[in-house]
């Protein structure tokens with residue numbers, strides 16, 4: 001295939017790429033998978049970071065996507081549709097195998113131990129400005145931890161919004177709640193994350 | 203005496219920087235002090251510098267370039283304070299442009315007039331951007347995922363075709379059976395009807411059925 005056309009496939013909006021896939025364009029399918037593998041992995045990783053088989057699950061999602069791509073009637077809803085596949089797999093497969101934590105309020109620490117690790121964490125000395133890279137990776141760790149500490153229903157909302165960029169309406173449908181619930185969960189989750197990031201912004 | 207005030211103010215500067223001082227009198231006290239005290243201003247500026255480094259690391263754009271941490275900007279606007287609680291709940295959805303038009307206008311107007319909520323807005327937006335950048339940096343280094351998925355898909359399609367052929371065959375056979383067996387049952391029914399008045403049971407005799415079936419086999 002011409003290099004020019006290849007490049008086109010890499011920059012083409014997803015709905016257009018999906019339409020080509022629906023016409024049995026094998027190359028388009030290859031690119032569609034390649035362009036989504038990272039975000040699918042990333043989503044699964046943040047929904048359940050402790051699973052050892054995230055690569056397999058990523059492959060499973062992409063397979064389900066490829067298998068039923070022709071059934072997607074409105075290609076403009078591709079992103080929403082893909083996230084339905086991800087969350088369905090998450091609910092079907094992941095939760096069956098993991099011990100369910102009791103539902104906790106976002107304002108309570110998940111366990112005593114977690115709480116202790118939060119309050120005893122050192123706040124960087126603002127007298128000296130740390131090296132950018134050290135600060136950055138430290139902050140990455142901090143954000144990762146903060147996301148993992150969020151109760152599941154808040155974590156899903158953060159992932160679907162900040163990582164996947166879905167609308168409130170789409171998130172409400174996927175999580176089977178109302179838009180109002182999505183709104184308040186997202187606001188509370190963000191405030192919670194802000195608390196964790198704050199020491200680094202001071 | 204002056205040192206004592208500075209200590210008190212310095213302790214409050216992180217909260218002040220984050221827009222977390224909600225008490226108007228205290229807020230004004232800090233603002234007034236910052237205007238006259240070079241030392242405390244330096245402390246605030248250090249925080250601002252650090253915040254800039256974080257923003258630069260995450261490649262987050264400044265929300266409003268004209269925004270400067272001057273004391274005038276940070277002054278309260280008493281007329282707007284009554285709306286603060288109402289607006290604060292909506293800031294997150296405002297960032298996502300998910301508010302109804304009328305709510306959006308209310309929030310927009312308030313943010314122009316209330317410096318405290320504006321700081322809340324800026325902090326929350328920064329948090330959102332930092333989280334997005336964090337997600338962006340996660341790597342997935344598995345090779346050949348696409349070719350494996352496509353291989354699996356092709357295998358699946360081949361299997362499906364094989365299954366379809368098998369199903370079609372079974373259906374064909376079943377249909378064939380159905381036609382002949384129903385004919386046979388009619389015969390049987392006729393037979394039992396004829397013998398109804400006799401001693402024979404109405405139930406089909408399995409042995410008899412077997413005797414006839416081999417003739418139907420194909």
Ligand SMILES: [Zn+2]
Nearest residue numbers: 208239241242
């Ligand atoms: Zn001072």
Ligand SMILES: [Zn+2]
Nearest residue numbers: 286316318319
């Ligand atoms: Zn306000």
